[in-house]
C-alpha cells in the first residue's frame with residue numbers, strides 16, 4: 001500500500017524505526033544529536049545507552065514526534081515523523097521517566113482513562129483493561145487506588161497505560177530508575193512479556209545490567225554521535241575483550257613490579273591494558289588465553305609467585321569505561337559503523 005494520507009502506512013515491511021542523517025539543534029545552538037543513522041527491525045528489544053547529556057531523550061522526543069528534526073529523515077512504523085505525526089503517535093506508546101498515573105484513581109480507572117485518551121473503541125475497553133492488568137501482574141489489586149501501590153507497581157501500571165491502544169512500538173525512558181532489585185526484576189519480566197507478544201521495545205537505561213539482560217541489540221550515543229552498535233555480547237567482546245587476573249604473593253611493591261613485567265611482555269598487543277588490583281594484576285586483552293600462558297612464564301622467570309589465575313568476561317561496565325576514555329574517532333576506527341545494522 002502506498003499513499004500520502006496521514007494514516008496510510010507505506011509498507012508492512014517497514015522497520016519499526018528508520019533514522020537517516022538525523023541532526024537536532026536546540027534554539028540556543030546546542031547540537032544534541034549530530035548526524036545519526038540507525039534502523040530497528042520490528043519486534044526487536046533495542047537498548048539506547050549513553051552518559052548524561054548524550055542525546056538520548058532528545059532522540060526519543062524526535063521519534064515520538066514531540067520535537068522536529070533540524071535535518072534528516074525519521075520514519076516510525078513506516079510513517080514519516082514530520083509529515084504523518086498523528087499516525088506515528090497512534091502507533092507508539094511512551095513511558096516517560098516520571099510516573100504519570102493518577103494516584104487517586106484505581107489501577108482499573110487509570111487504564112480506563114488512558115483508553116479514553118487514546119481513543120480505544122468503547123466495546124474493546126473492558127477486555128483490553130483486563131488483559132493489561134494480567135500482563136502487569138496487577139489483577140489482584142485492580143480496584144485499589146494507586147496511592148496504595150509500591151513504586152514498582154506504579155511503574156508497571158504506568159507502562160500498562162502506555163499500551164492500551166496496543167501500539168506496535170513502545171518507548172521506555174529509564175523505566176526502572178529508583179526501584180529496588182526485586183521490583184526491577186518484576187518489571188523486567190513484564191517488559192519481556194510485552195516484547196514476546198510482538199511489541200518492539202526501545203529502552204533507554206543507565207543500568208548496564210538491565211541492557212545486558214533485556215536487549216537484543218544496543219547502540220551507544222555520546223556527544224550526540226552513535227559510537228557503538230551491536231549485541232551486548234559483541235560489544236563486550238569488541239571493546240572490553242577479556243580480563244585476565246593474576247593473583248600474586250607479596251606486598252604492594254611486588255604487585256607493582258609484576259605489573260611492569262606484564263607491560264613489557266611481548267605478547268601483549270597495543271590495545272591491552274594492565275592495572276594493579278589488591279594482590280593481583282589485571283590485564284584486559286582480546287587474547288587472554290595466549291597472553292596468560294606467556295605472562296605466567298615471564299612472571300615466574302622474574303621471581304614472582306603466582307597464587308591464582310582467572311579469566312573473566314568483560315562487562316558492559318568495561319565497555320562504558322572504554323567509551324568514556326576514548327575519543328569517538330578512535331572507536332569509530334575499530335567499530336563496524338552503526339549503519340552496518342541497517
Ligand SMILES: Nc1ncnc2c1ncn2[C@@H]1O[C@H](COP(=O)(O)OP(=O)(O)OP(=O)(O)O)[C@@H](O)[C@H]1O
Pocket residue numbers: 026027028030031032050051052053054055056057058059
Ligand atoms: N531545551 C534544551 N535547550 C538547550 N539544550 C538542551 C535542551 N535540552 C537538552 N539540551 C542539551 O542537549 C544535550 C542532550 O541532552 P539530552 O537530554 O537529550 O541527553 P540525555 O542523553 O537524555 O541525558 P540524560 O541521561 O541526562 O537524560 C545536552 O547537552 C543537553 O544539555
